[in-house]
Amino acid sequence: MFFVSLLKQFTSSSKVNLNVQKLHFPQPDLRVRKLNDGLQVWDVVRKKWVALTPEEWVRQHLIHFLRDHRGWSESLMAVEKNLKFNGLNRRPDVVVYASDMKPLLLAECKAPEVNINQAVLDQAVMYNRALGVSFVLVTNGLHTSCCFMHSEQSELRWLDDIPFAGS
Secondary structure (H helix, E strand, O other), X not given: OHHXXXXXXXXXXXXXXXXXXXXXXXXXXXXXXXXXXXXXXXXXXXXXXXXXXXXXXXXXXXXXXXXXXXXXXXXXXXXXXXXXXXXXEEOOOEEEEOOOOOEEEEEEEOXXXXXXXXXXXXXXXXXXXXXXXXXXXXXOOOOEEEEEEEOOOOEEEXXXXXXXXXX
């Protein structure tokens, strides 16, 4: 249903303002194109076109929100970068780094129809064991939770909002 609605609103222009699945993030100005039978969105972090899936829709909204509304630099973001954990390859959705390349924020994105539950948080916390970030965020675009993780005390504190750069 997501893509049927999306295709109906798609135009031949590569720059389209899509209002298909309303998320709680402000609507970003995404570049979208049709390729063969599918849609692609320009990822400003990876600097390439990627398949527009429901999860990617959420991820792109979050990336633009972090950049445009929280002051995080897209040049200090990594998307689906390989991470070795317990001998396995993992790919966190978004990792934001400080200027000294110390990881600060880890985000795990899910499609809007996926519930944000303990399993999703556990997945993000598992990635954080390898990264040691201060902020862990989980979102499906409809519900977002963010916590501060004090690594020395293994303390988790829920935040009321997504932190600004420099927090």
